[in-house]
Amino acid sequence: MKDFPGRFLLFLVLLFPALVHSQTPSRYLKCGSLFDSTNGTLRQHVTIEIQGNKIISVTPWEQLPSGAEITDLSTQTCLPGxxxxxxxxxxxxxxxxxxxxxxxxxxxxxxxxxxxxxxxxxxxxxxxxxxxxxxxxxxxxxxxxxxxxxxxxxxxxxxxxxxxxxxxxxxxxxxxxxxxxxxxxxxxxxxxxxxxxxxxxxxxxxxxxxxxxxxxxxxxxxxxxxxxxxxxxxxxxxxxxxxxxxxxxxxxxxxxxxxxxxxxxxxxxxxxxxxxxxxxxxxxxxxxxxxxxxxxxxxxxxxxxxxxxxxxxxxxxxxxxxxxxxxxxxxxxxxxxxxxxxxxxxxxxxxxxAKEFAVLVRDGMTPSQAIQSATLQAARLMHLDDKLGSVETGKLADIVAVPGNPLEQITLMEQVNFVMKDGIVYRTPTP
CATH class of the missing domain: 3.20.20.140 (Metal-dependent hydrolases)
Structure with missing residues (x-):
């Protein structure tokens, strides 16, 4: 048992990150809809769970836990940063x-x-x-x-x-x-x-x-x-x-x-x-x-x-x-x-x-393609698509929101009113 102190220290080192993670409270974004950049469509009534700077889950509204810290974006379309x-x-x-x-x-x-x-x-x-x-x-x-x-x-x-x-x-x-x-x-x-x-x-x-x-x-x-x-x-x-x-x-x-x-x-x-x-x-x-x-x-x-x-x-x-x-x-x-x-x-x-979005649509892109060009496609160009470009479990919590459906009105991309980067909120909609 001479090596017990060393083994115990190693156990604490391995356990500590898990303890910290389990104690970090989740926050939730309640989105009216979410732009899925992987297929270019909107998902309705989506909840995004965030811990620290990571996305933990993307689920329907119905799975919101009671008493959770919720940012209400139920009238907004959420998108990847x-x-x-x-x-x-x-x-x-x-x-x-x-x-x-x-x-x-x-x-x-x-x-x-x-x-x-x-x-x-x-x-x-x-x-x-x-x-x-x-x-x-x-x-x-x-x-x-x-x-x-x-x-x-x-x-x-x-x-x-x-x-x-x-x-x-x-x-x-x-x-x-x-x-x-x-x-x-x-x-x-x-x-x-x-x-x-x-x-x-x-x-x-x-x-x-x-x-x-x-x-x-x-x-x-x-x-x-x-x-x-x-x-x-x-x-x-x-x-x-x-x-x-x-x-x-x-x-x-x-x-x-x-x-x-x-x-x-x-x-x-x-x-x-x-x-x-x-x-x-x-x-x-x-x-x-x-x-x-x-x-x-x-x-x-x-x-x-x-x-x-x-x-x-x-x-x-x-x-x-x-x-x-x-x-x-x-x-x-x-x-x-x-x-x-x-x-x-x-x-x-x-x-x-963001005025570029409307120009891209005018010149032949669909609104969905234009938004994908600024999310998943841009992340691929920068070799960051393992972390960014889509709202998925395990990716960084970079999320923005606009007031309405940008697939029907692309100029809404010029009206971003919620900005989260790395899990930190920098802008929220005015009441």
Whole structure:
């Protein structure tokens, strides 16, 4: 019996988590209906049991225990926490070149980081409990800091995957046009040549990047046949080095790709997600389907910024709108994987990013498909579908609610009035 104290201590260690779990009281959400993101339907009169930050059960109303702590959402539709796979919390609107320059030239990094932290709180209040923030637009690695502060509970905000500085080549990304003797900041990290680009990927990963973002084209113009043409940025060798280095270190690559050549180079290189994709050639859609590359269309942002960019001498952005809608139709016909992304930050955060839902429906998705793109599909893109994207036993308690049936009125997605993330309630309906 000499080892009895050790065995007893081991018994306590193994028993303690179970004791804590059994003593944690359950809370219940009484939902009028629940959007089932696994099949795109509504379940009526559903009770969600929550302990700590986990969903314990999903059952009918009739199984509510007496005397339980209940949040009454009986007039609401409950949904999984929304996921936006393309945001910029450190950008506050850049429809014109002047707006963008002001942020990079007149706002300190500290100012932008504080504003970004506030913006993250806005995203959560809109119902987005998880976001993929696709680069800081000149704010270095401040997105990593905001992410960590949210994880530590210092500030409220969505859980985040971040892309830090993004990559582009010399002479391709603002700020541009200043005298050659003047050094100005850029909205990206510049790299030229395969080895320099590999080094940049390693640097970003070392400072906490979850994703590597690349800008693969610029200089857009519409051809007479309706094809959106462009000037590619990285050479195929440079892109291949970026993708290879990221994948070698078990990270993924998001490509800002809007026109013919940029899209082709990105999908050929094997990026993981294609952002915007205003024009995707038929052969590139086929490659995307074969490689499982995700498409994040960000349609509302294009329309929101087109007028401002036209005033800057870029009328092509207004011309892109029709082409983008046609591309969306072709992508859906080709069964491309599509995830919800808004490019919030390109338009001001005072505008609810959930406006993207109505645009997706206008361009061919059913309301159910649009909501799935922001729940289970978005969770799959972010490799978080084992924890998020659906309201199921064992998953994290990320739940939002809207006042009515969003399958009948998709704009209700802009009226989220209950937000729970990780079992903590951040917003409740006003009585």
């Amino acid at each position: 929304l996921i936006d796979t393309h945001t910029h919390v450190l950008l506050q609107g850049d429809a014109t070149a002047a707006e963008y320059a002001d942020q990079l030239l007149k706002q300190s990094l500290a100012y932008r980081a504080i504003l970004g932290a506030v913006t993250a709180g806005k995203a959560l209040n809109y119902g987005f409990t998880t976001i993929r923030d696709l680069e800081t637009e000149g704010a270095l690695y401040a997105d990593v800091d905001i992410k960590h502060l949210i994880e530590q509970g210092v500030i409220p905000g969505p859980r985040m995957q971040v892309a830090t500085r993004a990559l582009d080549v010399t002479g391709a990304y603002p700020l541009l046009g200043y005298a050659y003797g003047i050094s100005v900041p850029h909205g990206v990290q510049i790299c030229d040549g395969p080895e320099e680009c590999r080094r940049a990927v390693r640097e970003q990963l070392s400072y906490g990047a979850d994703w590597i973002k690349v800008y693969v084209d610029r200089g857009y113009f519409m051809r007479p046949d309706g094809v959106l043409d462009d000037i590619p940025t990285f050479t195929p060798d440079e892109l291949a080095a970026i993708v290879d280095e990221a994948h070698r270190e078990n990270h993924r690559v998001a490509a800002h790709a809007m026109g013919l050549h940029g899209v082709h180079n990105a999908v050929t290189a094997g990026v993981d997600t294609l952002e915007h994709g205003d024009y995707i050639a038929p052969e590139d859609l086929k490659t995307m389907a074969e490689k499982g590359i995700w498409y994040v269309p960000t349609t509302y942002a294009l329309e929101a910024v087109a007028e401002g960019r036209a005033s800057d001498g870029n009328p092509v952005y207004k011309q892109m709108i029709k082409t983008h809608a046609q591309t969306m139709h072709r992508a859906m016909e080709a069964n491309i994987k599509i995830a919800f992304g808004t490019d919030a930050g390109a338009f001001p955060w005072s505008i609810n990013p």
